[in-house]
Amino acid sequence: MAAKAGFRKPRRIGIIGFGHLGQYLTTMIEDEGHQHGLELAFVWNRSREKMDGKVRRELQLEFLSESMQRSADLIVEVAHPQIAQEYGEEILKHADFMALKVTMTKHPDSFKLEGSLQEQKESGSSQRTVLYEGPVRQLCPLAPNNVNTMAAAAMAGHNLGFDQVQGCLVADPSLLDWHVVDIEVDGPVDESSGHQFTVKSTRRNPSSWGAVTGAATYASFWSSVLKCKGHGGKLVLC
Incomplete structure (x- = not known):
């Protein structure tokens, strides 16, 4: 037919x-x-x-x-x-x-973490706390539900990859209504002036308290x- x-x-x-x-x-x-x-x-x-x-x-x-x-x-x-x-x-x-998936700076209850990061979160803090700062590769198995933005950046920036792209995971108890992701890109330093090209963007995604997804x-x-x-x-x- x-x-x-x-x-x-x-x-x-x-x-x-x-x-x-x-x-x-x-x-x-x-x-x-x-x-x-x-x-x-x-x-x-x-x-x-x-x-x-x-x-x-x-x-x-x-x-x-x-x-x-x-x-x-x-x-x-x-x-x-x-x-x-x-x-x-x-x-x-x-x-x-x-x-x-989307990874953002969140209220602690919005994170799903593994191993040492989960233990660190459970220890509790009333202050904004940096849970991790370092290469994305080491972070991925510790926060598999929360690092997709970082992993995507590592794949897109193929000349840097998972070992050179840096990830920073932050728990902020005051962040009740938002998920926030900051992306900063640094270019090479100009040898003659010492100046460096930098681009920084911030995204704020509305979110209910404790939600994993904005x-x-x-x-x-x-x-x-x-x-x-x-x-x-x-x-x-x-």
């Missing part, structure tokens, strides 16, 4: 993770996806019962290993960095893959889904 003139096959989107972001993206695709040529391929969550009554049964994926059978064009991971580590290579064989991040994820149209198996950083 010949396709109708002008008909375009919808891009099928798979969602890995059904926390706040996963729920938001699922709702947006179900409610507005048809306007953008998108349809939901599947939703997976470690606790499947969390999807009951919110995701149609036929779209619930029981085992993540079955995602390849759902013919997704784009798979969005909003679960845990371990998912990308375990399944990212296999997923990229079948679909575009986005690993999407309010503006939801719309950012949705915009990224709409713009991701075939990247040849590349990892998309947002």
Whole structure:
């Protein structure tokens, strides 16, 4: 049967993770996806019962290993960095893959930390505290849910990489309504004048107290889904 003139096959989107972001993206695709040529391929969550009554049964994926059978064009991971580590290579064989998180200076309760950083946070402080300052490589395993902005910068700045890009993680108990990220870029020092080119930007993302994800991040994820149209198996950083 010949396709109708002008008909375009919808891009099928798979969602890995059904926390706040996963729920938001699922709702947006179900409610507005048809306007953008998108349809939901599947939703997976470690606790499947969390999807009951919110995701149609036929779209619930029981085992993540079955995602390849759902013919997704784009798979969005909003679960845990371990998912990308375990399944990212296999997923990229079948679909575009986005690993999407935002790291900011936050209230201590907004951090999900490991090892020594978690112990340092639990020790408690009523003052603004620098939890870590140093190469991004050492920070990544200690704050896997909170360092994606830094990791993306390390990948984008390929001439510096994870060992030379510096990360600074700050816990601020007074930061009740915002997540803040500061990015500073230093150029080479001019030998004749001793001056150095520097660019600094600050982003303040509204956030409720204790939330891991800032309010503006939801719309950012949705915009990224709409713009991701075939990247040849590349990892998309947002």
